[in-house]
Amino acid sequence: ACRKKAKDEL
């Protein structure tokens, strides 16, 4: 879940 938030990491 919540996978999309990782896209804000580098």
Add this chain to the structure above:
Amino acid sequence: MNVFRLTGDIAHLLAIILLLMKIWKTRSCAGVSGKSQMMFALVFTTRYLDLITNFISLYNTTMKMIFIASSYGTLYLMFLKFRATYDSNHDTFRMEFLVVPVAGLSFLVNHDFSPLEILWTFSIYLESVAILPQLFMISKTGEAETITSHYLFALGSYRALYILNWVYRFYFEGFFDLIAVVAGCVQTVLYCDFFYLYITKVWKGKKLTLPA
């Protein structure tokens, strides 16, 4: 953004700058694994394809562009400008032993079976092992220049700091990404032996050499 992620990103940026400075100042890429650098360029290329599809922040976009550009800049210095100094005899790790299994795994274990997501997963897995040719090279030559060891320390610290960031995000944002966390832990573990040598040798003013 929390303090761990910010310091992690700064450590990552510092590592890249240290490597470029080492090559530029000494006019030599001796002791640097071209294979690790090729894989890092592949890591950034496959991970940051979302630069085109979605915008997160100016910080995010800027850093991604810096990472992509610097990774290709490093390749340019290693394989074109200072090609004569590239220590290919000692850079003998077989990249296909990493890239092929990692590609297979990213097809099997991912969050979503879509092209961008598989490429993101591939980049996360590949990053976790991309340093192996570099570490292998050091174990073959038995030593590393001090600036190269500073580079490796900064590069290793970055993912260790990201682990603290993930712990923080789990508690305070309810965010958890199993793929990133497991790969990040693997990546950090690979550096442990190096960290030990770095702290016990380089911090005491000695050159990084391996015990015979």
